[in-house]
Amino acid sequence: xxxxxxCLQATLEHRQPDRVCVDLxxxxxxxxxxxxxxxxxxxxxxxxxxxxxxxxPLQLNGEIDEILLRExxxxxxxxxxxxxxxGFRNEDWRPWQLFDGTDVEVPGGFRPxxxxxxxxxxxxxxxxxxxxxxxxxxxxxxxxPIVRQEPIDEExxxxxxxxxxxxxxxxxxxxxxxxxxxxxxxxxEYGVFGTIPGVWGYGDAMVVPAVGLRRPKGIRDxxxxxxxxxxxxxxxxxxxxxxxxxxxxxxxxxxxxxxHSVQAVRICGADFGGQHGPLISRRTYVELFSPYYRAIxxxxxxxxxxxxxxxxxxxxxELIPEFIADGFDILNPVQTSAAHMDARTLKQEFxxxxxxxxxxxxxQSTLPFGTPDEVYREVRERIDIFNDGxxxxxxxxxxxxxxxxxxxxxxxIRALRDSRRTSEPDR
Amino acid sequence: xxxxxxLIAAIQxxxxxxATRVTAEAIRDEMDPQSILDAMTAAMAEVGRRxxxxxxxxxxxxxxxxxxxxxxxxxxxxxxxxxxxPEWTAVIGTINGDLHDIGKNLVAMMWRGANIKxxxxxxxxxxxxxxxxxxxxxxxxxxxxxxxxxxxxxxRDAVAAIRAADLPGMRIMVGGAPVTPEFAAEIGADAxxxxxxxxxxxxxxxxxxx
Numbered sequence: 001x002x003x004x005x006x007c008l009q010a011t012l013e014h015r016q017p018d019r020v021c022v023d024l025x026x027x028x029x030x031x032x033x034x035x036x037x038x039x040x041x042x043x044x045x046x047x048x049x050x051x052x053x054x055x056x057p058l059q060l061n062g063e064i065d066e067i068l069l070r071e072x073x074x075x076x077x078x079x080x081x082x083x084x085x086x087g088f089r090n091e092d093w094r095p096w097q098l099f100d101g102t103d104v105e106v107p108g109g110f111r112p113x114x115x116x117x118x119x120x121x122x123x124x125x126x127x128x129x130x131x132x133x134x135x136x137x138x139x140x141x142x143x144x145p146i147v148r149q150e151p152i153d154e155e156x157x158x159x160x161x162x163x164x165x166x167x168x169x170x171x172x173x174x175x176x177x178x179x180x181x182x183x184x185x186x187x188x189e190y191g192v193f194g195t196i197p198g199v200w201g202y203g204d205a206m207v208v209p210a211v212g213l214r215r216p217k218g219i220r221d222x223x224x225x226x227x228x229x230x231x232x233x234x235x236x237x238x239x240x241x242x243x244x245x246x247x248x249x250x251x252x253x254x255x256x257x258x259x260h261s262v263q264a265v266r267i268c269g270a271d272f273g274g275q276h277g278p279l280i281s282r283r284t285y286v287e288l289f290s291p292y293y294r295a296i297x298x299x300x301x302x303x304x305x306x307x308x309x310x311x312x313x314x315x316x317x318e319l320i321p322e323f324i325a326d327g328f329d330i331l332n333p334v335q336t337s338a339a340h341m342d343a344r345t346l347k348q349e350f351x352x353x354x355x356x357x358x359x360x361x362x363x364q365s366t367l368p369f370g371t372p373d374e375v376y377r378e379v380r381e382r383i384d385i386f387n388d389g390x391x392x393x394x395x396x397x398x399x400x401x402x403x404x405x406x407x408x409x410x411x412x413i414r415a416l417r418d419s420r421r422t423s424e425p426d427r
Numbered sequence: 428x429x430x431x432x433x434l435i436a437a438i439q440x441x442x443x444x445x446a447t448r449v450t451a452e453a454i455r456d457e458m459d460p461q462s463i464l465d466a467m468t469a470a471m472a473e474v475g476r477r478x479x480x481x482x483x484x485x486x487x488x489x490x491x492x493x494x495x496x497x498x499x500x501x502x503x504x505x506x507x508x509x510x511x512x513p514e515w516t517a518v519i520g521t522i523n524g525d526l527h528d529i530g531k532n533l534v535a536m537m538w539r540g541a542n543i544k545x546x547x548x549x550x551x552x553x554x555x556x557x558x559x560x561x562x563x564x565x566x567x568x569x570x571x572x573x574x575x576x577x578x579x580x581x582x583r584d585a586v587a588a589i590r591a592a593d594l595p596g597m598r599i600m601v602g603g604a605p606v607t608p609e610f611a612a613e614i615g616a617d618a619x620x621x622x623x624x625x626x627x628x629x630x631x632x633x634x635x636x637x
Contacts, residue, residue, distance in 0.1 A: 044626075112461065119551075135524075135525070135526060137524050137550075139523075139524055140524045140526075140551075140578075141524075141575075141577050142575075144526040145528070187590060222529065223489060223529060223532065226485050226486045226489055226529075227441075227486055227489045227490050228486055228488060229485075229486045230441065230486040231486075231490050233440065274485075274530075274604070274622070275604045275605075275621070276621050276622055277481055277622075278481070278484060279484055279485045280484050280485065280486060281483075281484045281487075284484070284486065309500075320460075338553040362606040363576070364576055364604070365605075369576075370575050401576050401577055402573070402577055403576060403577045403580070
């Protein structure tokens with residue numbers, strides 16, 4: 001019987017694993033909202049007082065702790081940077097409560113303030129005296145960046161302003177990340193995914209507003225950024241070029257420090273797809289993004305055995321061949337609910353070249369709004385389609401939302417257990 | 428004499444410098460303001476068509492809308508003086524609890540490009556604000572957007588609240604990534620549009636039917 005690490009490796013190498021490889025929270029985009037993790041944990045573990053930790057301060061992802069992990073049919077664990085996008089660390093945990101009443105734990109630097117409407121505001125560096133950079137509406141489930149765009153003076157735009165938040169990886173951060181990655185690889189038999197620090201998304205709408213900066217300069221409004229892709233191409237190239245140079249330096253140090261401890265790493269989470277078609281043209285993608293993705297993928301493949309993971313929501317069928325040509329190994333979240341993203345077609349056309357990490361169950365429809373039987377059937381069907389010949393890591397299509405009924409989560413887990421041909425490996 | 432074909436091409440290409448220059452020339456030449464406006468709306472209609480056919484994408488649409496907006500700002504005082512007004516008003520916003528607005532903004536831009544007056548309430552809009560704004564601006568249509576499955580369900584309450592308010596003939600249109608035509612019908616909305624380009628014809632059809 002394969003260990004989980006072997007199961008993931010076989011999957012990544014397009015060999016048929018002895019059971020479907022499963023990820024339930026090893027990345028920031030294949031997990032679940034803390035409210036959902038808390039409900040699931042209460043259903044599976046007899047510990048009602050336990051507070052799930054929030055490990056992503058915008059999306060409010062819940063941590064899959066060691067005890068919950070043992071109760072789940074999963075093969076992959078994640079290593080995350082300790083530093084958040086806001087510039088505070090995931091440490092010094094303290095109690096907090098979500099709007100829906102869920103008791104959780106948050107990092108000490110997670111210190112939201114309330115505005116006059118009862119909305120919650122987060123601040124750069126976790127410093128409440130700094131102007132806020134993210135907001136969660138009263139009763140909401142997520143923080144979103146606040147657009148802080150200074151007036152744009154076209155003549156004096158400086159690409160360096162848009163890379164202010166990037167730089168060489170600090171020695172302490174590198175050592176800390178490497179230590180945790182090695183522990184994951186040597187002390188467990190799980191597969192290990194790395195959300196590596198020091199490699200940043202390219203024009204990601206969640207990254208552009210720079211929630212960690214007190215006074216971001218340059219192009220910081222996502223709409224202005226979109227326009228820049230056709231109206232300020234030289235500027236975008238200059239930003240991406242510098243970002244890539246820094247990232248490649250960091251990759252060299254990460255490769256030496258991490259070795260084989262991680263098997264796959266996240267490169268970029270920029271979304272190029274909407275529900276009904278791509279947001280940008282193939283031409284824009286090839287001209288502006290491909291050169292830099294190629295450079296990053298080449299640097300990783302030249303110095304490591306890691307597989308590279310591209311997250312991209314939406315209807316992106318026509319961009320997938322470009323992702324492959326650029327050297328990406330893994331696509332996530334495989335949004336089969338979007339136009340032209342039929343699961344069988346994707347598997348047939350791209351399954352030999354790409355690992356699908358996602359596409360396991362619909363989080364826009366079936367999982368939150370379907371019946372448990374519908375969830376069960378969909379999960380089994382997706383596994384039958386995507387896992388044929390390997391190259392599939394089961395994950396929901398993006399994070400599982402906070403309005404998902406527990407019986408549906410349990411139906412998903414039951415379907416996963418039933419589909420795994422052998423019993424769980426001993427750990 | 429200013430060349431309106433150049434204005435049309437400039438808006439389609441997102442060339443705001445040329446769009447505003449030709450508009451200023453047309454105003455200086457005392458061209459018929461309705462014909463200038465018609466040229467602008469024709470340009471944006473073509474942008475919408477190209478978007479639907481995947482000939483242009485979000486960045487191109489945004490720069491066209493920006494060129495249109497800047498050119499329209501020059502024309503507006505002339506239109507007011509000539510008593511040329513939008514035929515009707517739409518109120519638009521993102522549903523309560525949801526802060527995502529790029530899709531909603533694109534719809535608002537395309538509506539403005541089609542000479543519909545748009546009152547944009549922004550994001551995180553409770554039902555009572557939709558009602559209040561529709562009443563204050565004598566709107567014919569309310570557009571509600573949602574990106575999240577967690578907020579989409581709030582559209583049902585918003586539609587019910589709008590129906591319960593005294594707004595005779597008010598048309599309600601919904602859209603956003605997780606929203607489907609079936610969901611729109613189920614919650615009692617009058618119309619659903621899958622994207623910003625089709626939102627123009629859908630809105631016009633809904634108001635005409637009302």
